[in-house]
Amino acid sequence: MTVLTRRSFVGTAALLAAPALIRPAAAADTVKLGCLFSSSGTMANLEGRLNHVVRMAADAINGRGGVNGRQIEVVTSDPASDWPLYAQIGRQMLQQEKVAALFGCWTSVSRKSVLPVVEQNDGLLFYPLHFEGDENSKNVVYVNSPPASSVLPAVDYLMGPDGVGAKRFFMIGSDYVWPRTINKQLKGYWTSKGIPETAWREEYVPFGFSNFQTLVNQVRSFASQPGGQPIVVLTVVGSSIPDFLREFANQGISATDVPILGLDMVEADLEGLDTGKLVGHLNCWAYLQAAKGERNQKFLADWAAYVKAKNVPFSADTVIDPMVSAYDSVNLWALAAAKAGSFAVPEVRKAFAGLSFDDPSGYTLTMTGENNYVSRGVFIGSVNEKRGFDVLWQSPNAPAPVPFSPYG
Amino acid sequence: MTALVVDALTVAFGRFTALDCVSLAVDPGEVRAVIGPNGAGKTTLLDVISGITKPVSGRVMLGDHVDLTKRSEAEIAKAGVRRKFQEPSVFPALTVRENLEIGCGPALPARDRPARIAALLCEIGLGARAEVPAGRLAHGEKQWLEIGMVLAAEPALLLLDEPVAGLSDTETAQTAALIRALRRPDRAILVIEHDMAFVEAVADRVTVLHEGRTLYEGSMAGARADARVIEVFLGR
Amino acid sequence: MPTTLATPAGPARRAVRDPLVAGLVGLCLAAAAALVVAPPAPYLVNALGQLAAFAILAVSLDLVWGYLGILSLGHGLFFAIGGYVCAMHLLAQGVAATGVLPDFVQFMGWTRLPAYWTGLDHAAYALVLALAVAGLVAFVFGFASFRSRVNGVYFSIISQALVYVSMLLMYRNDTGLGGNNGMTGFPLLFGWPMGSPGVVTGLAVAALLTLAGVLTGTRLLVGSAIGRRMLACRDDETRLRTLGYSTTRLKLGIWCLSAMIAALAGILYVPQVGIINPRVLAPDLSIEIAVWVAIGGLGRLGGAVIGAILVNGLKFWLSAAMPEAWPFILSGLVLLVVLVLPNGLLDLVGWRPRPTWLRGAP
């Protein structure tokens, strides 16, 4: 029996060591980039797209001759929406695959899970999502906007004469730190504008919550109170977004009665909805598919061609902000590595200062030496009948990012 | 003094009344047989006495002072009641010796156990099979092992649920002999059985149950003569 | 009866007869020694340490499922209790050393750690607290369930609901333990920087040694008189009760012990992955623990260890190497084991310590 156990141990050991064996050792003329996006589990529908975008961006750079004379090799994985697994795979990618940079994470918790890993190994993680801010690690590049530089302008717009002159606010969010941080900052902001506390209400729902009848009833009765134009600031995430929108429309509340500002709402959330009754609701991102300009047209065409050529299991004609942010991430890294003339993380990090990139949104992204945040434009989108967003408003320029909110 | 008093016991499962105001009293040293057709409530009676089923109303007293209906199975067992089930209930994953050791009960000090177990092994004739897992025993051996287990704690009240079901004639005769040998002045034995010859051989008195009610109580000969008993039980 | 008495009865005999456990304990010790002498790449060391933690968790479940017939679909709760208390200890230690409050505490608007964190910066107190809380929760839940004779699949369903409720509770930001983001960013362990090679190796060695200890201890337990009562209770609880044994007390004791072992696994797991969040309370994870045990071989402590290491090792490897295939492989593996190899993968190598009639058991 001891022979058998030894055999099973040898087997286990071989399994553990196997990753080193099954992959050909990296050829001298390639540099590896790692992806940490789930293709299974709850985040699959959103994160899954980003693996392909990173590949597409890397292919384009390789087509132009690569970086520093080397071709990029993209290593993908499936952390299966299991947060500790992001850390585990991230560690493996940094230590074993020796990737030059990681591109990954959608939820805050997955980023928080990978954060100590990149810090301990001095790696580099490009994070393509907007998030709650209040964090600044030298090992993470925050490619998307923190709330102070994206949400506040959008709410400002809605409160102003061009928007709806919003006076009262019903905040509905999933119960975790991103919605709570945003709402906290909003409350601070409103207080600073002299708006009384009675003008807002805050409700939180569990993840994956879908039974929104009662909450929509509450929104309706909130809206019928006097005191001025109400709006809903919606920070629920995932499948709760379409479920909320559906109930809202079915109860006959239209955007002209009570507009919804859906801060995490993207085109993918409208898949499967009849948006005829949702026209006019708003979202706010650093990129919208309807952005004008040649660069966006080219990006959309490239993505459609890539989906077709590689048989990617996602829609060819839906592009969402995090996809563009992931695309920007690869390009920013390539620019920095080329500027530094090296793949070493400290060198690349030094090269971030003063970097600029013309991305599909039409804005020019810039980075400074102060922090690892990126300046992005702000778009406000309005839901149209075709399950997309029209650009209702966009910022005149890319405002400097504010990592730590003054209203928190 | 009586060893066991069953007083106006009623048990119901949903709308079905399994025992309807059944009473009986067993004297110390007596072997009492409970007979009756299928569904008469015999096994339910044993279930109530051993605490597995709780009655709707009525009491079961052990001796003069111990109310069994208020106690859990383990407490009832500790009070000196042991039951042998109809299906041989032994622990298949344990050896014969380990089964008997558990049969000694938690109260017996560990140093007294080996002697008790050795004696029992002799008594039930499984000395040679002591280290065999009980799951591998033949049906008859399991019956014997179970009897050994219930005897291990020297019970004051022994409940036997069809002890000879599925046994050969020889084995039945051996079992009858064993039960007679188990008689003691300080021990009452309650046997449930179909086999009339066996009942006649071991029982002092019989109680006949029918559809949850007591039909007759007395000697076996009296039962054979009783018209109602003949009609519902023997006659069919 | 001198001859029968001379035969070693109980634990000693059984331990000798269980070379699998003996071999695994030896391997753990050897691996721990190897890690100290010639450590491989840190991520491998870390992976090995995590596997050992999972193996401890699997042993804790096997103890109640395999030996007592109680399938808990809520063992993630006890694992999480260990993990959360450990995380609180690490953060409290960090606060003591650096004075900086964790970000979720700042977010709640607290200027210092709440009162119930007092003393958590002492490792011994944290350890005792974790085990005590896990034991207490297990006691309350177990007492209520076992007393009213909640058994079999009912117990499984109710325990699953329990872990699900805990998940919902911990997801709430107002619960005050980090909500969805959980706890992370542990700076120090006993004063050493987290993630340094020494700490990584130390944690892995600690996990391996604990695994060896837990294996030895549980093996001695299941080989003892109590172990025999556990098997008896698993196979025929009513019979055992009518022999005068309070099975409620037996089950409750083992259940609490198992919960504490699971908490121990959680304590060892969290510093190695660097994060704890309510995801460990997802019903799926608790079912997965049962899957490890079943794959390795139910009712054999060694089987649980092998199952946990095999499934998680495969998961670590395949989620990077063949991301698409992993769920299919796992479901196939479960069906294979359930249908063809009722005693787990140990059947494959002809390991048959139990006769086939036992296959009908849980």
Added chain:
Amino acid sequence: MAELLRALLALCCLALLAVPACAAPLDRTRFAADLCGDGAAQVRAAEGLVQVGGDLPADDLTFAGGLLGALAERRLSCPADGTLLLDRPGAPEGHDALTGAVRPAPKARAPVLGLRQRAAVETARGIIALLTGPDPAARSAGLAVVERRIATVPAAVLDRARDTETDAALKATITGLAQAAALSSPDPARRRAAIAAVAASPSGTAQARLAALKGDPAYASDPAFRAALDAGLAQVSRAVAIGDGLAVVYNGLSFASILFMAAAGLAIIFGLMGVINLAQGEFIMLGAYATYGVQEAFRRFAPGLLDFYLVAAIPVAFGAVALVGIVVETLILRHLYRRPLMSLLATWAVSLFLVNLVRVTVGTQNLQFVMPAYVSGGVPLYADFVVTWNRLFAIAFAVATLVVTLLILRRTPLGLDIRAVTQNRDMAACLGLPTRRIDRLAFGLGSGLAGLAGVALCPIYSVNPGMGSGFIVDSFMVVVLGGVGSLVGTLVAALGVGGANVLIEPISGAVAAKVIVLVGIILFLQRRPEGLFAVRRRR
């Protein structure tokens, strides 16, 4: 001189106010140009139209309606030289707004409406529909919009609508609305009538409008006004409370119907075989995907009947999922009946497999469903209580499922067999019942019910591979709480859990509601493990 001038000016103003009928007809060029202008111009054009709408000739209204409709539907194209109406967004040619001539559309701006602009355009289109709509339905739709924005609509519009309306019922509604609009009229009698009219159609908004009048000076000085207002407010408040109560009942029923649909199949499978089917959620998901398949088939082969795909999906989803269930039972579960805990793991593996199979073959995105009129939107029934059709569909569906399932169990030979096997498997086998076949059919029935739940959920929830995972804990709790083997128990438990959730949610929030209800069930089951309705059996 100056005095005279001022008096003249005042006279002119008075004349202008008093005789709006002499207002100029619509300046079509300017109107078209404004719609192509910036947001402020658009608002100006739309609100201006609302203000003078009561006096504009019908052809002007029709013209404006056409332009506004095109703007709202993004068919309005704004090249440098005028305004074009397109047939559809992005069409290559269009009609000139002013001349109606067809000419090619150059690449030009298609204005996007901001929310203010959209509201103004909606109101304007509403009054145009009210005044010029070809049939009562169109006019009543217009009236609904006007009612929502009554504060911005001048009385002249309502007066004209009332005077020209031919449909008696609609006329009465308009009259009521016109009366209600006079809340701030200087005439006390009209004001009281307005209060009564507002109170006659109660809602939260009406309540707020009336409550605001409490600050009116007349409330303190005029007892008649005070009495009218108090009476009106009391009436509205009571109606709103009743409406809210109805909403709670409806929400509870709707949640309960979902729970029941998800749990009904489980109740049969668990009750009969003691199998914990962890793949039940995935069976629901498969039912929803089967519905999608039916929709796509209709789209391709019978587009005219597309609206009926949900009905056609009922037998298809039932059959398809029942078949999957029977296959799973035959291949896997029948080997595991004596090992319930192993069948639990096996069904978990099946669920993992199904989710990933669908993910790989169909994709992870939410499926796109056409929502026919009978499952989209809703109708305000009383005060603020809105009956949403999709929820009503689910409730009706659950009731139908309950009735049919009970009939199957109570009135058919299969049902009798199933009940016999559930109650005493060994006895049934002794009596010669083919328990193997009954198991398989019952498992098929239970799975098919899950498939039906999938159909009912399509109009309510998002359909994607992971949709089933959220149901499993809830539906098991419902089954166990109700008592194993009792479909009526499952129904009662679903009603109880749904109702409790809906009642607690407004008080303590959605998360806490769920936690409280689940903890309550756990505690209850620990006191009474057999659930609410299970018959006490011999152990």
